Amino acid sequence: MPKKSSPEPKFSKRENEVIDVLFQRESATARDVWTALGESRTYSTIRKILSILEEKGHVRHETLGSTFVYSPVEKREKAASSALGRLVDTFFQGSVEGAVSSLLGDSKGQLSSEELDRISVMIEDAKQQARDKK
Numbered sequence: 167m168p169k170k171s172s173p174e175p176k177f178s179k180r181e182n183e184v185i186d187v188l189f190q191r192e193s194a195t196a197r198d199v200w201t202a203l204g205e206s207r208t209y210s211t212i213r214k215i216l217s218i219l220e221e222k223g224h225v226r227h228e229t230l231g232s233t234f235v236y237s238p239v240e241k242r243e244k245a246a247s248s249a250l251g252r253l254v255d256t257f258f259q260g261s262v263e264g265a266v267s268s269l270l271g272d273s274k275g276q277l278s279s280e281e282l283d284r285i286s287v288m289i290e291d292a293k294q295q296a297r298d299k300k
Contacts, residue, residue: 177224180207184215185224185238193228193237 177185187202188194194202200212207215216236219225227234240248258264270277277285 180211180215181219181224183207184212185219188225188236188238189242193235195233195235199236 183203184199187199191198191202196209196213196216199216200207200209203212216225216227216234220227220236224239225236226239227236229235254260254262254265258268
């Protein structure tokens with residue numbers, strides 16, 4: 167069965183648990199994933215989830231002897247960026263400003279002064295990049 171060329175990461179809770187282990191380790195066998203999850207799922211369930219993720223185009227495997235070693239197709243940062251873009255489109259009608267406003271409003275003072283300073287620097291960098299494109 168052909169794999170999708172650009173997978174859309176929409177994970178179920180169980181798929182998310184499995185892909186998170188792969189992101190953390192970069193590659194793992196089904197047994198590694200099973201052990202990392204504290205054996206909270208059956209081994210056969212983990213193998214099935216890995217198979218589903220591979221079929222969806224999110225995971226690939228290499229064969230070492232008789233063992234499949236799985237790894238994510240995309241790096242965590244790219245998958246996160248894609249997921250965040252979908253979230254902004256879905257819940258904020260594509261408005262980054264709306265998303266940031268919601269995040270800042272929900273933080274209720276939980277952001278430190280240093281975090282706010284780093285965010286300010288990112289905003290200034292984005293402004294400069296926008297000016298440079300003109």
